[in-house]
Amino acid sequence: MVYRHSTSHILAQAVKRLYPEARLAIGPAIADGFYYDFDVPRTFTPEDLERIEREMEAIVAADLPFERFELPRDQALQLVRRAGEEYKAELISGLGPDEVISFYRQGEFVDLCAGPHVPSTGRIKAFKLLSVAGAYWRGDERNKMLQRIYGTSFPKASLLKDHLFRLEEAKRRDHRKLGVELDLFSVHESGPGFPFFHPKGMVLRNQLEDFWRHEHAKNGYQEIRTPIILRQELWERSGHWDHYKENMYFTSIDDENYAIKPMNCPGGILVYRSKLHSYRELPIRLGELGLVHRHELSGVLHGLMRVRCFTQDDAHIYCRPGQVEEEIVRIIDLTEYFYREIFGFDYHVELSTKPEKAMGSDEVWELATNALRGALETRGLKYKVNEGDGAFYGPKIDFHLRDCLGRTWQCGTIQVDFLMPEKFELHYIGEDGERHRPVMIHRVIYGSLERFIAILTEHFAGAFPVWLAPVQARVFPITDRHGPYAREVTETLGRAGIRVEFDGRNEKVGYKIREAQVQKIPYMLVVGDRELESGTVAVRHRAEGDLGAMTLDAFSERVLVEIHTKAR
């Protein structure tokens, strides 16, 4: 961390030497590297980065010592103002009264910095500038956009090389690349952000949905389905019109205004409201694999991770106030079962609190937030707090999963909502015969099927567990005379419930094996004279290689066990 931060100072020094008009913003170390933000009238090109790198080499070669000094606030301000560094002046003004204001000097270059640093610039052995991108000053889009240069550094050249190699390797797992290669899905210019699922992608998706339905039925959920287009009035009532309009698509039918749903909750509420409920029924858990559309900014679209229409594995739980925490614990348990037991993911949990543009009083938010916090503590889960990051109708717990480049994506979420029940005047009849207001919990486990499929693809690098694999086995006859037997094998396995393909093309076994390996098909079955005579199949596993001959029964038993246990 210190090491990379020192490298960012060298970057800043090089930039100041080459472009004296550049104003410095901030330059922290980040995971795997560092960046520095500059305000420069011209834009940096890749050639500029090379020039800057060469200047950095010179600074490293000069082995300039890093020297620390401290100044009182007014002198510090004077120093940076004289240098025309208005961003640094703003940073100093933002520091608390008792904070020490320190600077670091290397050669002619001085920068406001808390430190620490390596002793001298010569300690930086291997570095590389990776990219340049825009970034708003203080991360606020109302502020000026600065130019951010990203880079990384390592104590040894070989470590830098390894790191760059790992970045390349990670790209091979990219779900966008694998999605094409494995023929899972596509996106087209005709519908940016609106993905098309191909037959193999649908097999995967349907497996996820079947499993989801099964587990939810076991856990006391009922399934519903609500329409995609509903009257605008509904969205005005729910608060989406006021808080979410810019993300919604609208249409009109017979001169009436309608909206395309960005969330499933208002529709689900209409189902709850369609009859009277007794306290004895609660909690009522209504699940919906609901297709929602949201207008996302064009610059954020990303394969299946970030799209403009997606299917949420949603559910809304209507319960009594006293049941909220227990319900949250149940959802956490179900989520952990999915993530940890079934898929084997690493994830982290965040708790998001009341945002600026929220509905409802602080007291209600406090209550809801405490319920979430209480459930997290009950389960002893570590979590990070995101102040002001909740939904407009309630605070939430989020489960975040990693993609191939280490970026994290929110998948599961649990949101407590006292407000929608209010807006829609929901009630149930209590023991006392009076009307009472239920609490609503919104939750998803996969999050969206699309994003989850993207994460799964990268997590397994396309080599899906057998239960999810679009094709579980492929059968190849060695020559034409083995064709009829190979077909019989294919049919028998198919009848046993295995997704199996027959590859009778006139190609060598090696060719077919290679193709099946590239497709990450878990099992390859070779049949030739030996198998034909003994009534067996020669089994090859995509990771374990040649497993030798097995009877058809033994093979199908093996695969069926893997399918049923969801072996990874």
Next chain:
RNA sequence: GCUGGUGUAGCUCAGUGGCAGAGCAGCUGAUUCGUAAUCAGCAGGCCGUCGGUUCAAAUCCGACCACCAGCUCCA
């Protein structure tokens, strides 16, 4: 949406002002083969779109669209 980059065959990519190219994939034929690529032939293009400059544009200029990285925002 903002900053920067990219856009040529299904995929990966060459081609920098003068007839649009390669490998893989596809199709046809030959080969009948034992665990990651058999050989030969054929076909495949609105060079992202629209406009401009030029005798001539994939190539230069402009606008737009899409994609990539990052920022802001979110499942």
